[in-house]
Amino acid sequence: MTTTSEVRARRGGRLMLNKVPEVTIWFWVIKILCTTVGESFADWIDMKLGVGLVNTAWIFTAVFAVVLGVQLRLKRYVPFPYWLTVVVVSVTGTLYTDILTDQLGVPLWISSAVFSVLLVVVFGVWWLRERTLSIHAVTTLPRESFYWLTVLVTFALGTATGDWTLELTGWSPGVSVLLPLGLIASTALLRRFGANPVLSFWLAYVLTRPLGANIGDWLASPKVAQSPGDPTGLALGTFTTSLIFLGLILATVLYLTATRSDVTETHEATHTPRTTADPRRERMALAGFVLLAAATGGLLFWAHSRPHVGPAPETDATSTVHLAPGQAVKKFPPAKVDALRTLASTSLRDARSGDAAGAHASAQSLRDLWDADQASLQPLDDTGWTFLDAQMDQVLKTFGIDHPNPPMSPARQEAELGTLLTDLR
Structure with a gap:
């Protein structure tokens, strides 16, 4: 899901290399790992440590500003700061959506629509200014700024659409993993057929957010629901899940640092470039995306119409138990x-x-x-x-x-x- 473009650019007399890793299988593996640990770690800080949703959002917004500042100052892609920024932005984007839903009471379908429009606007401004949305052309500060803004919006959008899907269907996290996984696989097949690489990449990027979050919820949720409609899973807990995935992320980053296999220049030196795009195949693949979207909508409508247990409705919580003071x-x-x-x-x-x-x-x-x-x-x-x-x-x-x-x-x-x-x- 990549396209070959310029990998070097001079800006203000400074030579910059591409700031985004090559999109190999390792890219998608570590992206899903970052998404999962972002979801689990945020839940652990918010709920288990009692920090609270809004305070957690402030903390991670500050951390995001710091790590993004470090990332923007680099002249080339470096695995550790890049993926640390992805982990932090995954938490931050998720928290923004959670605040809209849990604190402000904004329905998930509205959040999904708003973030979808915002993503289109960001892409539009990015294209009008730079004339490219390729991640292989992230060689200037403006392009990298657009890139990270887009990543932030995709995490917020992925959170909203993923949670909305669970709300509509009542699926458990384990079952819910299958939908984004199937959509990512279909996107990959359409890309191999000849779909537009930029469109394919960003669709898959958004879909990895609900996939990783559902994996995290499945691992962390208790085996028995505490209330009707609550998620169930393997009962590892948010802290254990976070530790496991942080360890996997660290191992993967160390491997990539040692091998440099995801550096654009290294990859292009050892791999044959893709053939020139075929407009006819791109149009056919675009029609495939439209059919895939229609099929997904039909599946969600069918699942929503089936009997299922959703989150317990809001009720008066007046206790029927009466105890003396103290x-x-x-x-x-x-x-x-x-x-x-x-x-x-x-x-x-x-x-x-x-x-x-x-x-x-x-x-x-x-x-x-x-x-x-x-x-x-x-x-x-x-x-x-x-x-x-x-x-x-x-x-x-x-x-x-x-x-x-x-x-x-x-x-x-x-x-x-x-x-x-x-x-x-």
Whole structure:
């Protein structure tokens, strides 16, 4: 899925080599590995460490700016900084989509449409300025800037379309792997037939995002669903999955660094160039892509119409269990209860003083900490945890966190926080 073009260019008196690796099998292997570890590692930081979705996005945006700055200063392709940038941008693009969905309540079909239009706009501006979209012509700073902006948008788009597919079909992550895998294989076959190399490359690039994410979810998800519609898998956990794939990425990068087999100049010196493009075959392959898109749409429509269990609908989480004040936390570690009580007290204080933003931020941190502690607290006392979880949900609802309603009145927020603090004492 490549096209031969210029690999050197002078810009401001500086000789630059192509900044993107040759698209060999190693490119696609490590791209999928980066996508998987990006998904798993982001979930681990967000949920297990209790950092929170928005804070995680800020952290990775800053990291992305740093690693991208290093990458842009290089004069040639170097495996380690290049693939580190891909890992970080995969996390960052995923988080942006998750914020739209989980924090702002934007439907996935809208996110998919918006990112699709944005990708077309980026390609259009890139083409109008540079007259090429080939990754073998990434030899100037403007072209490399367009390239990384495109990569960022493809990760956000891949996240949105992948999650939307799961929402439509109710497929498990293991089954969901088959759709992007089949589409990538079909794209590769059409490319061998004579499809446009740039179109084929970027289609496959977008599709590797849902493929890698589904692999990560399949490996990390529990073997038994905690709630109807929740994903199931091999129960390796997000941390173990991240470690495994980070190790595989490091091994692959070390191999590529030693062999230089994915450097454009090395590859072109040892491989026969592709034959000239055949316009007739390109048109026929384009028709094949259209048929493939229609078939995919038909499959998704059919799967959506079949009976399946999706995520549990939003319901009133009022608990049917009634416990005396302090009873629910008797079996929980005092340090964890104190941390929860501190955040709830801070939110209540801010609500009473009229600091709506501070109260919301503390309530969101309370949610993140509660979610992060679920794995350790629930086994200690399932009844107590369920009781507190219901009251916690009532608090979050008053702030419009994880619920579609707008924030409620400060008086309602204070009342629910007061009830929660009574249960936590």
